[in-house]
Amino acid sequence: MTNAELTLDRTRGNALPGDFAIWIFIFAELAVFGLLFIAYAFTRAGNVELFNASQSLLDRHSGAVNTLALITSSYFVVRAVAAIKQNRVAVCARWLFAALGMGALFIVVKSAEFYVKFSEGVGLDTNTFYMFYLSLTFFHYMHVWMGMVILAVVAWKAAQGHYHAGAHTGVETGASYWHMVDLVWLILFPLVYVIR
Amino acid sequence: MNTTTNHSTAATRIWLVLVVLTVLTWAVGESHLGGPAIVALVLATAFVKGQLVIEAFMGLRQVRALWRIIMFAYLLLVCALIGLGYAVGLH
Numbered sequence: 001m002t003n004a005e006l007t008l009d010r011t012r013g014n015a016l017p018g019d020f021a022i023w024i025f026i027f028a029e030l031a032v033f034g035l036l037f038i039a040y041a042f043t044r045a046g047n048v049e050l051f052n053a054s055q056s057l058l059d060r061h062s063g064a065v066n067t068l069a070l071i072t073s074s075y076f077v078v079r080a081v082a083a084i085k086q087n088r089v090a091v092c093a094r095w096l097f098a099a100l101g102m103g104a105l106f107i108v109v110k111s112a113e114f115y116v117k118f119s120e121g122v123g124l125d126t127n128t129f130y131m132f133y134l135s136l137t138f139f140h141y142m143h144v145w146m147g148m149v150i151l152a153v154v155a156w157k158a159a160q161g162h163y164h165a166g167a168h169t170g171v172e173t174g175a176s177y178w179h180m181v182d183l184v185w186l187i188l189f190p191l192v193y194v195i196r
Numbered sequence: 197m198n199t200t201t202n203h204s205t206a207a208t209r210i211w212l213v214l215v216v217l218t219v220l221t222w223a224v225g226e227s228h229l230g231g232p233a234i235v236a237l238v239l240a241t242a243f244v245k246g247q248l249v250i251e252a253f254m255g256l257r258q259v260r261a262l263w264r265i266i267m268f269a270y271l272l273l274v275c276a277l278i279g280l281g282y283a284v285g286l287h
Contacts, residue, residue: 014259014260015259015260016256016259016263017254017255017258017259027266030270034270034273034274037274037277037278038274038277038278038281040281041277041278041280041281041282042281042284044281044282044285045281045282045284045285046285048285052230056228060222060225060226063225064218064219064221064222064225067218067221067222068215068218071211071214071215071218072211072215074249074253075207075208075210075211075214075253077253078204078207078252078253079204079207081255082203082204082207172255175254176254179249179250179253179254180254182249182253183246183249183250183254186242186245186246186249187242187246187271187274187275187278189218189221190221190238190239190241190242191242191278193225194221194222194224194225194238195230195235195238195239195278195282196228196230196235
C-alpha cells in the first residue's frame with residue numbers, strides 16, 4: 001500500500017461499511033428482533049412446560065443446518081468484499097453467487113420445515129409457543145428473502161463490472177445487511193430450538 | 197494485497213470457529229440437555245458467535261468505537277435478558 005492508500009484506509013476506517021442508510025435499517029431491524037426475542041423469553045417464563053413440550057417437536061436438524069448455511073453464506077460474502085477490494089471483480093461476483101446459493105439452501109430447508117408444520121395442522125393459534133415460533137421464524141424468513149434480493153442485485157452488478165477496488169460501497173452495503181440476517185438467526189436458533 | 201489475503205485466512209478461521217460452536221449448540225439440543233448451567237453455556241456461545249460476526253464479518257473491528265460499543269451492548273443486553281427470562285421461568 002502507498003501512503004496515500006494507507007491514509008485513505010484510516011479515514012474510511014471510522015465509518016460503518018457500506019451506505020450509512022442501510023445501517024439505520026439494520027439498527028431498526030435489530031431492535032425489533034431483540035424485542036421479539038426478549039418477549040419470547042419472558043412469555044416462556046410463564047409457560048415453561050408448554051414451551052418445552054412444543055419445542056421438543058421442532059426439527060432441530062433443519063435449524064442447525066440452516067445456521068451452518070447462513071454462517072457459510074456470510075463467510076462467502078466476506079470473501080466477496082475482500083475480492084473486490086483487491087479489484088478481483090469476477091472473483092467477487094462468484095463469491096456473491098455462492099453466498100446466494102447458501103441463502104437458497106436456507107430457504108429450501110426452512111420452507112420444508114414450514115410445510116411439515118402446516119401439514120401437521122400447526123398454526124398461529126395452536127398455542128403460545130407456536131405463535132412465537134411461526135411469527136419469529138417467518139419474520140426472519142422474509143428477511144432472508146429480502147437479503148437474497150439485495151445480494152442478487154449486487155452479484156448481478158458485480159458480474160456486469162459495476163464495482164472495483166475504488167468503488168465497492170454497494171458490495172459492502174449488501175454484505176452488511178446479509179450479516180445482520182445471519183446475526184439474528186445466531187440468536188434465534190438457540191433461543192427457539194435449543195434452550196429448555 | 198497481503199493484508200487482504202491475511203484477512204481472508206483469518207475469515208476462514210473464524211468461519212471454522214462458528215461452525216464448531218454451532219455443532220456444539222446442536223449437540224446440546226440433541227442431548228435434550230437443559231438447566232441453568234447449560235443455558236448459560238448456550239447463551240455465552242451465541243454471544244461469542246454474534247461478536248465474531250459483528251467484529252470480523254461485518255468488519256466493525258475497523259470502525260469507530262461508538263458503533264462497536266452499540267453492537268456489543270445490544271448483543272450483551274439481548275443475551276442477558278434472554279437469560280433473565282429463563283431464570284424467571286425456573287421459579
